[in-house]
Amino acid sequence: MPWRKHWVDPRIDADDPALLRQKLERRAYEVWISEIMLQQTRVAVVIDYWNRWMEKWPTIHELAATSGDDVLAAWRGLGYYSRATRIHNAAKLVCEDSAMKGLLPSSVDTLVAKVPGVGRYTAGAISAIVFGKAAPMVDGNVLRVLSRQLGLLGDVKTDKSVIDLLWAAADSLAKAVAEDSCDGEISSTTEEQISDRPGRWGQALMELGSTICTPKPDCEACPISTSCRAYGEGLQLASTRGLAPKDIQTTLNPNPLPDIEDSCDFCKPFEEVAQNGGDEDAEIVPISKKTNASRSKARPRLQRQATLSAFFTQSNESKETPDSVPTELTPAGLATIVNHAKKFPVKVVKKAVKEQETLVCAIRRSDDRYVIHRRPPKGLLAGLWEFPSWIIPEDCENTETAYKRAAELHASAVLDPTLKLQSLTHPKLKYVSKLGSVPWLFSHLKLTMHVFLFEIKCSKNEFDTLPSTDDRWSDSIETESMGTGMRKCWDLVREVNGD
Numbered sequence: 340m341p342w343r344k345h346w347v348d349p350r351i352d353a354d355d356p357a358l359l360r361q362k363l364e365r366r367a368y369e370v371w372i373s374e375i376m377l378q379q380t381r382v383a384v385v386i387d388y389w390n391r392w393m394e395k396w397p398t399i400h401e402l403a404a405t406s407g408d409d410v411l412a413a414w415r416g417l418g419y420y421s422r423a424t425r426i427h428n429a430a431k432l433v434c435e436d437s438a439m440k441g442l443l444p445s446s447v448d449t450l451v452a453k454v455p456g457v458g459r460y461t462a463g464a465i466s467a468i469v470f471g472k473a474a475p476m477v478d479g480n481v482l483r484v485l486s487r488q489l490g491l492l493g494d495v496k497t498d499k500s501v502i503d504l505l506w507a508a509a510d511s512l513a514k515a516v517a518e519d520s521c522d523g524e525i526s527s528t529t530e531e532q533i534s535d536r537p538g539r540w541g542q543a544l545m546e547l548g549s550t551i552c553t554p555k556p557d558c559e560a561c562p563i564s565t566s567c568r569a570y571g572e573g574l575q576l577a578s579t580r581g582l583a584p585k586d587i588q589t590t591l592n593p594n595p596l597p598d599i600e601d602s603c604d605f606c607k608p609f610e611e612v613a614q615n616g617g618d619e620d621a622e623i624v625p626i627s628k629k630t631n632a633s634r635s636k637a638r639p640r641l642q643r644q645a646t647l648s649a650f651f652t653q654s655n656e657s658k659e660t661p662d663s664v665p666t667e668l669t670p671a672g673l674a675t676i677v678n679h680a681k682k683f684p685v686k687v688v689k690k691a692v693k694e695q696e697t698l699v700c701a702i703r704r705s706d707d708r709y710v711i712h713r714r715p716p717k718g719l720l721a722g723l724w725e726f727p728s729w730i731i732p733e734d735c736e737n738t739e740t741a742y743k744r745a746a747e748l749h750a751s752a753v754l755d756p757t758l759k760l761q762s763l764t765h766p767k768l769k770y771v772s773k774l775g776s777v778p779w780l781f782s783h784l785k786l787t788m789h790v791f792l793f794e795i796k797c798s799k800n801e802f803d804t805l806p807s808t809d810d811r812w813s814d815s816i817e818t819e820s821m822g823t824g825m826r827k828c829w830d831l832v833r834e835v836n837g838d
């Protein structure tokens with residue numbers, strides 16, 4: 340990943356503050372852009388975008404000085420376009436601010452408070468990776484890893500108390516990591532002591548979550564399985580089924596989790612289907628509750644996770660863990676562990692994707708220019724240009740004739756907004772044809788765009804000024820900042836034009 344670079348150690352350039360500032364400014368900018376691009380977007384996709392971005396605007400000052408349309412054009416294809424607008428606005432603010440003068444703040448609180456669009460995750464990444472502070476950086480992958488490491492059966496997407504607890508755990512871990520000197524001993528550090536360790540450790544945890552501790556984890560390859568509670572519980576399950584060799588059982592779990600009376604009220608209950616063997620996914624009850632589980636063999640019931648005290652009250656001897664993951668586990672035993680780990684975190688039922696249809700009106704003038712409309716500054720495809728479009732309401736008659744009429748009215752309203760109210764078409768607007776329909780999928784929306792072509796027969800300079808300030812004529816659609824879906828609509832128009 341091109342944004343992964345050596346830490347800027349301030350001690351090295353301590354005698355040249357200007358150079359140090361320049362280096363920090365550049366690194367903070369690079370990490371910031373990479374983190375925003377990586378939100379909702381895969382690493383493989385981001386790499387090219389990030390490289391092109393840095394070539395075009397190597398510093399935050401150059402980004403701040405460019406136009407909003409240029410920024411949107413560079414973002415084209417990455418999706419969630421409001422990110423681009425926020426980055427641009429934030430760059431201008433950071434450069435104009437008399438305290439920051441182009442250098443992002445180093446503390447999480449200040450970053451969140453002063454830089455628009457920077458939340459605690461991005462702030463943590465900048466603070467730890469660039470400035471070496473003991474700040475946690477918790478993305479979706481880290482939430483999953485930590486929920487498994489702690490055996491916390493909760494909803495890490497929407498349950499604030501669960502999310503806060505995992506952030507607090509990550510914060511403690513980041514501080515502990517920062518205090519570890521390289522030789523493994525605890526050094527006498529102050530809050531302000533900085534190093535590359537928090538950043539490296541945070542990135543390693545994210546990497547683990549994206550490569551090994553994925554929704555379907557590869558526990559056999561995991562370097563931290565010995566501290567993983569989900570792994571330990573899965574191993575105990577395998578052990579009760581005779582799927583783990585005896586020596587492994589005694590090595591990993593000299594003392595099985597103690598039975599505890601109080602179950603965890605913080606975790607969600609496991610859904611257990613009490614059956615005798617067979618279904619791996621069914622038997623997800625913690626071992627400490629296996630006696631209770633065996634009492635109910637026929638009907639589905641809920642079982643609670645044991646509290647973490649079960650871990651912390653084990654004897655020192657029982658806390659000792661082997662240096663490496665045992666390899667002698669049978670495939671069935673490993674599958675038992677993986678199936679148990681997969682239960683963490685709690686699965687959230689996804690909301691059904693909303694469906695929407697729009698009419699897209701390509702309005703061409705005799706001089707081959709087209710009307711384009713700028714979308715609102717917030718929301719879906721924020722600030723991008725598009726052909727005038729109209730969302731078809733649910734109660735609209737679902738026929739070709741009705742859609743054609745609605746498209747005519749919408750296109751007419753672009754030339755004269757009063758016509759729509761009167762259900763009149765503009766006398767100079769000529770319907771050409773329906774060009775087709777373009778399906779487009781967003782993460783939360785399934786969109787179908789019905790594309791209609793219109794022509795305006797007018798004299799030179801007529802309609803040069805359009806009634807809405809969000810509309811204008813374009814003689815170069817190719818270079819406009821449009822979303823990828825709208826470009827597919829443009830492809831239909833080009834086909835008709837014979838381009």
Ligand code: SF4
Nearest residue numbers: 552558561564567680
């Ligand atoms: S042992 Fe498995 S569940 Fe635990 S952290 Fe590693 S990959 Fe994730």
